[in-house]
Amino acid sequence: MIEHGPHKTAITLEVNGLPQFVDVEPRRTLLDTLRIDLGLTGAKLVCNMGNCGACTVLVDGVAVYSCLTLAVECEGKAITTIEGLAQDGVLHPLQQAFVQHDALQCGFCTPGQVLAAHALLARNPQPTEAEVVAGMAGNLCRCGAYRGIIEAVLSAAQQTGPQQ
Amino acid sequence: MPKVVKTTINVEGRVSEQFAIVEGAELPPWGEHEELGIVGYPAPRIDGAARVSGEARYTYDVQLPGMVYGRLVRAKQASAKITRIDVRKAKAVRGVVDVMTYENVPDIEMSGRQTRLLSDDVRFAGQTIAVVVAVDPYVAADAAALIEVEYAERPLVADPEAALAADAVKVQPDKPNNLLNGKPRIKERGDVAAGFAAADEIAAVTVRTPTALHNAFETHGCVAHWEGDQLTIYESTQHTFGVREFAAKKLELPMSKVRAVSTFMGGGFGAKFPGSAYTLIAATTAKRLRRPVHLMYDREGENLETGNRGQTLQQVKIGARRDGTLTAIEYSGISEGGAAMGWLPMLEGPASMMYRCPNFRSETSGVLTNLGPMAAFRAPGFVEGMVGLEAAMDELAHKLGMDPLELRRKNIPDTDQLEEKPFSSLPLDECYTRGAAAIGWERRSQPGSQSDGRYRRGIGMASQIWWGGGGPPAYAEMLLNSDGTATVMTGTQDLGTGTRTILAQVAAEELGLPLEQVNVTVGDTLQGPFGPASGGSVTTGSMTPAVRSAANDLRNNLCDIVAQMRDIPQNEIEIRGGMIYRRDQELASVREIMRKLGDVMLQGTGSRGPNPDDVSVVTSGAQFAEVEVDTVTGLVRVLKIVAAHDSGRIMNPQTFNSQIYGGIIQGMGLALTEQRIVDTERGAVLNPNLEFYKLPTIADVPQIENILIDIPDTKANSTGAKGAGEPGIIPTAAAIANAVADALGVRVGTLPITPPRVLEALDAQ
Amino acid sequence: MQPFIHIDVANSEEVIPLLDARSRPLAGGTDMLPLMKEGIVAPERLINIKRAGDLRYIRADEDGLHIGALTTLDELDRHPDVRRDYTTLAQAAAEAASPQLRNMATLGGNLLQQARCWYYRGDFHCWLKGGELCHARDGRNEYHAIFDQSPCVAVYPSDPPAALMALEANLRIVGPQGARLVPVAEFLQPPSAERRTLHTLAPNELIVEVHVPKGPSGSVYLKAMDRATWAYALASVAVAANIRDGRAHNVRIVLGAVSNRPIRALAAEELVEGQLITPELARRAGETALAAARALEHNHYKLPLTRNLVAQALRDIMAG
Structure with a gap:
């Protein structure tokens, strides 16, 4: 049994492959911890109630809403945020596909979209259009970039080719 | 030397005369068949990488x-x-x-x-x-x-129709009848009574549109x-x-x-x-x-206080002769303004200018309630007003036994009936023809003749008219750096529309540099001169000529310098693709010339010139919708939208498509899923969130075909481009509502057309 | 959200002694955190059971299906045995919420989801929150009940439990006195004056397993929403039956999102039991299922909608 709180408590998170040390109350969401305490503002706060998808991050490779996840729950788990996708300044193929297919307008939902797509392709590297639609259904886009998003995910899947 | 000019500006139907300061000579517009190498071609947005990587810093961040x-x-x-x-x-x-x-x-x-x-x-x-x-x-x-x-x-009043009752609670103490300005706005031309008397058929409809919440993802x-x-x-x-x-x-x-x-x-x-x-x-x-x-703001506060598209109740009556010539249009509508209302959206706009009709009368009112205040929302008034007008047009076509598209084609306006001026460009006929071909309009059935199976399909269409020509004041500056890269600086902003990218394209085109060598700064009053508000679809029409003018000024400065360095006549110098030529002879690259000059920075300034006096600049278009109604669940699924819009020269087909798609999807939300729900007794908004205020999801999105009309409006400004932010949303809800009516054989007059409303309509059938 | 103490437990045994009226177990968090953010619940201690590995499994054997309470809706939807033999459950899980929420939400938590009524979730001290009045009853009630079972007209929001009822599933619940087995149909009860919840779990108890008896030959879950996906049901229907010689046996019809709890449509079941279900009989079954329903001011549509869904589900199950 491990007990934290109710006051601030020191925890270690693994974010984008690096250990991060933060002092947080147990009630602090992973989203607020990433944004406020770690300055990783790629994940966006839009609804704060799990109704939009803009705060999507990967926890142990699984796409979750970080606004409904507590930071203290994530000790010992690998967290991937949008800032962790590009390698050495080169955009991830999915990010490139989002740019090439104009799968965004204002871009506020985009980090969440890209990470949801990342989780989708990790599980299903060659999805059909219907599978892309089903897999991306947890991310709303108010600008209406959905057609571009579908194209971008399909094209990124094609580029990476069938995986073993 | 700067010149002061007087020019007419039309933003969302509000016409004003303004003084503007114009710098430099007005450039001759790029011609309709001008050979351009960057403008008009798809280019990924230049700030795309920042936006997909989490590096873009928004205000919230x-x-x-x-x-x-x-x-x-x-x-x-x-x-x-x-x-x-x-x-x-x-x-x-x-x-x-x-x-x-x-x-x-x-x-x-x-x-x-x-x-x-x-x-x-x-x-x-x-x-x-x-x-x-x-x-x-x-x-x-x-x-x-x-x-x-x-x-x-x-006491409170939270329903606009109740607020109109004689004994209604007063929302603002100085507005005894809860009306904005104390009275309806009346517009009139010709003689409506005579027009209806001359009509062979008259159609009348009543429609309601919901209060829609913007829900921009950043509050x-x-x-x-x-x-x-x-x-x-x-x-x-x-x-x-x-x-x-x-x-x-x-x-x-x-x-x-x-x-x-x-x-x-x-x-x-x-x-x-x-x-x-x-x-x-x-x-x-x-x-x-x-x-x-x-x-x-948080999401709830955003949805309660920062604005909305107020609900409307509209009555539209149209008369026509047997051959479809419109003789009279009478429009009345109310638009809810909430507890404070700055202005009344132009609900009557579509009825007053979309189709040619000599006799017109409208009476529109803004109604105050104890609810959150209205704000402009993407083509305010026109989205709502088009639903009413186009419902009436379809009903009229039915009464006339005429194809609804033919009825519209027959009544394409030859002048701007509000300004009494010819249009600079109005290729509506082309939009109709190409759109109809793409949707397969001939498949459209007669109302009421649908199959009895689980799914019923229907096709409908609606037209679009709006402004979007922009105008002065709008300024830009350009810098040419010592490595041959150029920076466009202007204080406009990019809401996600792609402004940065098309400004880079215009600058690169005019200056003769490859697109990769041009960067753009926007959204900072210390990093560029004045840019107009990005509303009314004006940014493209206002900013692209200003940037072109600045790039031209810079280009002239560069040519002057090359002429002096090489001792050749300035007018023989050309710059293309980052290379400098004397006629066809390559001299050096821009980069080499700039390097030679050392620590130097060449500058150019430019501005948007005045608007033409003798024509009215508008955007126009049409959308066609095919829908499928599930009679078991009542859910309407949009299968396909075909859009054909004139926004003058299309600067970047890729970002243009995104603008139109975005408008369509928001319009679809208004048509089918989005509505603010109010407990009117308690004055409480019950869904100021994204759980019960239902935005379209990726699974709701239809196939979309956007036909590029792409006719440069050479009378409008020096780039021939007009706005695309609002045109895309204007006809969508109207077209979907007409398609659902086609599918069901009965009109659901209240938007959004939700499963409850469809099931109730089917139950009544 | 009020501050709280967060306790990680490693297995289900450690949980029970920690549970009381001032603590809550935390699993997927997809309803607990919204309830806490809205101030509807404010536990002093949150017992994080997500690391209790012994509660996350799906086991299919001759006895049926054993599902650990921490199994996510996503795992349920993707499990080949569930998809093949307990289709209604897989479909209900797949139709629930969004991919991310299904990754997070557990079946145990899903059973305990509180009402999504906008008054309950909003700034109203409504009856279900311990107040005097159900605001929805005379307010806006388009998403509310058509079978009146308590002072509250909120509907039970979760999808999988209706499927579980059609499959006659039981819950294994542990508490300080040990384990008890209770049918889902009994576990989900309308709220009462003393118990303002849509379920009967005591504060010191935990759902540890869902047991689904060996499935019938066919089952289906139909859900109507007001957009294509990611919405609570306007109404839903779970049907399970053994189809033999073209006739339906042991038919179970459960209506979702029409009351405080999923409702068995017993008269409709009786009507079609042992019958060859023609489209006409399916239609009549729909009417029978809704015979006792009464619409509120804004939800008349739910009557034809639920009728349609019952008929469609019966047609679908006959079509295989």
Whole structure:
């Protein structure tokens, strides 16, 4: 049994492959911890109630809403945020596909979209259009970039080719 | 030498004469068949990488040393006077640095939606009544919950139709009938009675459209930061320079001491114009505390206070001769304005100008209620008004036994009936023809002849007209760096529309540089000259000629220098693809020339010239919708939308498509899923969230075919481009509603056309 | 959200002693955190059971299906045995919420989801929150009940439990006194004056397993929403039956999102039991299922909608 709180408590998170040390109350969401305490503002706060998808991050490779996840729950788990996708300044193929297919307008939902797509392709590297639609259904886009998003995910899947 | 010119500007139907200062010679427009190499071609947005990588810093993301977080506290009553507000417990919370209420907020007079920064006079549930500032948002929330408020409740009215009753509660004491301006707005031309008398058929419809919530994903708000006597305001805004002007005026600061920044912006859709209390509260609090203040709305506050597209009730009556010639249109409509209404959207716009009709009369009213105030929302009035007009046109076609598309084609206007001027361009016929071919219009059935199976299909269409030509004042500067790269600097902003990218394309085209060598800064009043508000679809029409003018000035300066360096005539020099030529002979690259000059920076300035006097500049188009109605669940699925819009020259087909797609999907939301739900007895909005305010999901999105009309409007301005932000949303809901009527054989007159409404319509059949 | 103490437990045994009226177990968090953010619940201690590995499994054997309470809706939807033999459950899980929420939400938590009524979730001290009045009853009630079972007209929002009822599933619940087995149909009860929840779990108890008896030959879940996906049901229907010789046996019809709990449509079941279900009989079954329903001011549509869904589900199950 491990007990934290109710006051601030020191925890270690693994974010984008690096250990991060933060002092947080147990009630602090992973989203607020990433944004406020770690300055990783790629994940966006839009609804704060799990109704939009803009705060999507990967926890142990699984796409979750970080606004409904507590930071203290994530000790010992690998967290991937949008800032962790590009390698050495080169955009991830999915990010490139989002740019090439104009799968965004204002871009506020985009980090969440890209990470949801990342989780989708990790599980299903060659999805059909219907599978892309089903897999991306947890991310709303108010600008209406959905057609571009579908194209971008399909094209990124094609580029990476069938995986073993 | 700068020139002062007088020009007519039309923003969303509001026409004004303005003085504008124009620099340099007006460039001859790029011709209809001008060979351009960058403008007009698809190009990925130049800020795409920043937006997909999480590196783009939006206002919400701004973090500054010592920054504190504000939280807006909302009234729970819809109509009340606050008799006591006690913040002692809130202030006692560790980490709280300030609490503002009407008792201690600076006394700054406001216009429009609010009369004071914070007030004890509560006119809608959700009105901001206090602001808590703390070292952390959680602390601010804890403290907000401890504020004690006592209200003297007053009666309320939260339904616009009820607000029109003679004995209705008054929302504002000085508006006895709850009408904006105390009376309806009446517009009239010709003789409507005579027109109806001359008609062979008359159709009349009643339609309702819902209150729609913008739900830009970034909420309203700002971060205010003082460095000495210099104020910087980061704000999620559609008008960066407007924020500067507003703050300087209200805080009595010199404009030179105020900087406004909006480099990345998470959507606006019309609601994010400067002038709200939060900017001033943040600025004054930051000054007092000597700490930067982050003050952003949360989702609920956003949906309750920062604006909406007010619900409408519309009655449209149209008469026509047997051959389809319209003889009269009579339009009446009300638009809900909430507790404060600055202006009445032009609901009657489509009925008054979409089709040729000599006899027209409209009566429109803005109605006040104890609900959150309205704000502009992407083609305000026209989206709603088009639903009414196009429903009536379809009903009229049915009565005439005429194809609905033919009826529209027959009545394409030959002049702007409001301005009494010819249009600069109005390729509606082409939009109809190409759109009809793409949807397969001939498959459209006669109403009522649908199959009895589970799924019923239907096809409908609607037209679009809107402004979007832009105009002065709009300025740009360009710098050519010593490595041959160029920077466009202007104080306009990119809401996500792709403005940065098309400005880079225009600059590269005019200057003769490859696109990769041009960068653009927008959204910072210290990094470029004045740019207009991004509303009314004006940014492209206003900014691209200004940038072209600046690029041309820079190009001339560069040619002058090359002419002097090489001792050749200036007029024989050409620049293409980053290379400098004397006629066809290659001289050097721009980069080489600039390197030779060492630490030098060539400059160019430019401005938007005046609008033409003799023509009316509009955008126009049509959309066609095919829908499938599930008679088991009542769910309407849009299978396909075909869009054909004239926005003049298409600067970048890729971002143009995104604009049109985005408009279509928002229009589909209004047609099928989106509506603010109000408990009118209690004056409470029940769905100020994304759980029960239903935005379209990726699974709701149809196949979309956007036909590029792409006819440069050479009379409009020097690039021939017009706006695309609003045209795409204008006909969508109307076209879908008509397609559903085609599918069901009965019209669902109240939008959104939800499963409950479809099932009730089927039940009644 | 009020501050709280967060306790991680490693297995289900450690949980029970920690549970009381002032603590809550935390699993997927997809409803607990919204309830806490809205201030509807404010536990002093949150017992994080997500690391209790012994509660996350799906086991199919001759006895049926054993599902650990921490199994996510996503795992349920993707499990080949569930998809093949307990189709209604897989479909209900797949139709629930969004991919991310299904990754997070557990079946145990899903059973305990509180009402999504906008008054309950909003700034109203409604009856279900311990107040005097159900605001929805005379307010806006388009998403509310058509079978009146308590002072509250909120509907039970979760999808999988209706499927579980059609499959006659039981819950294994542990508490200080040990384990008890209770049918889902009994576990989900309308709220009462003393118990303002849509379920009967005591504060010191935990759902540890869902047991689904060996499935019938066919089952289906139909859900109507007001957009294509990611919405609570306007109404839903779970049907399970053994189809032999073209006739339906042991038919179970459960209506979702029409009342405080999923409702067995017993009269409709009786009507079609042992019958060859023609489209006409399916239609009549729909009417029978809704015979006792009464619409509120804004939800008349739910009557034809639920009728349609029952008929469609019966047609679908006959079609295989």
